[in-house]
Structures are given as structure tokens and as C-alpha cells.
Amino acid sequence: MKQPGEELQETVTELDDRAVVDYLLRNPEFFIRNARVVEEMRVPHPVRGTVSLVEWHMARSRNHINQLEENMTLLMEQASTNESLFYRLLHLQARLASAHSLDEFLSRFHRWARELGLAGRNDSSFP
Known part of the structure; x- marks a missing residue:
């Protein structure tokens, strides 16, 4: 259960965070005007305790x-x-196009399917 002041503190923090974000979005030159302060800013880090804002940003960039x-x-x-599949299918198409009968066509198709390990499938594509 939250203490009486905790809920108010969360609301104030949210408003403060929102206000800061809004300000920074409206004033992107903030970081240029305050370059030295930005270099001194520290961000909580789960392993190292805190890191500089620059290190934090670089770590995020490296991860990305x-x-x-x-x-x-x-x-x-x-x-x-x-690419490999494309060339296999291109070769199959050439072999099938040169078949002189439906039986020869199906024979070539089944041979190709066996070579690819597709033979024995219970699929309507392979009658």
C-alpha cells in the first residue's frame, strides 16, 4: 500500500519529467548552450553505478x-x-520447359523434388 505522500510524489515526478521532455523538445539547442553541464551529467547504470550522459548515449548507440x-x-x-533457391528454380524451369511429354515433365519434376529432399511429402503439389 502506498503512503499518503507517495502518490503525490509520483504525480509531481511525472509532471516534472513531462515538463523537462517538453522543454527539451522545444529547445534542442539546450545541449549546445550547456555542453559543459551535459558532459558532467551522470545517469544511473545497473552495473557501474553511474555513467556520464555521453557514455550512456555511446553505449546505447553501440547496442543499436x-x-x-x-x-x-x-x-x-x-x-x-x-539466390540459391532462385537458381535451382531457374534450372528446374529450364528442365521442365524442355520436356516433350507430361510424363517426362512429371518425371523431371519428381527427380528435382527428390534432389531437394522434397520427395515423399504428402502434398498435392507432388502427385
Whole structure:
């Protein structure tokens, strides 16, 4: 249960936080005018106690960069997989286009499916 003054304190803090955020959004030059103070500001840190605002911002930027690099790696891996699949399908299309009968077409298609490990699937795509 909250003490009588705690709820009021939370409201005042929220109003103060909101007022500070609004002020900074309206006055982005604040950080230029007060560069020395910004360098001296300390932010609570869960492991190191406190860190400078600059260190805090740099750590957040490093984390963001690491996430972007991980995403880029995943995208490149997916692009490589997609490229491989594209060429397999292109080769399949050429093989199927040169079939002279439906039986030959299906035979080539089933061979391709087996090569990819798709044979034996209970799917309407593979009659």
C-alpha cells in the first residue's frame, strides 16, 4: 500500500519529467548552450553505478549498431539462401520447359523434388 505522500510524489515526478521532455523538445539547442553541464551529467547504470550522459548515449548507440549488424548478417544469409533457391528454380524451369511429354515433365519434376529432399511429402503439389 502506498503512503499518503507517495502518490503525490509520483504525480509531481511525472509532471516534472513531462515538463523537462517538453522543454527539451522545444529547445534542442539546450545541449549546445550547456555542453559543459551535459558532459558532467551522470545517469544511473545497473552495473557501474553511474555513467556520464555521453557514455550512456555511446553505449546505447553501440547496442543499436550491434543490432543493426546482426540484422544485416541475417539479411545477407537470407539473400544467399534466396539466390540459391532462385537458381535451382531457374534450372528446374529450364528442365521442365524442355520436356516433350507430361510424363517426362512429371518425371523431371519428381527427380528435382527428390534432389531437394522434397520427395515423399504428402502434398498435392507432388502427385
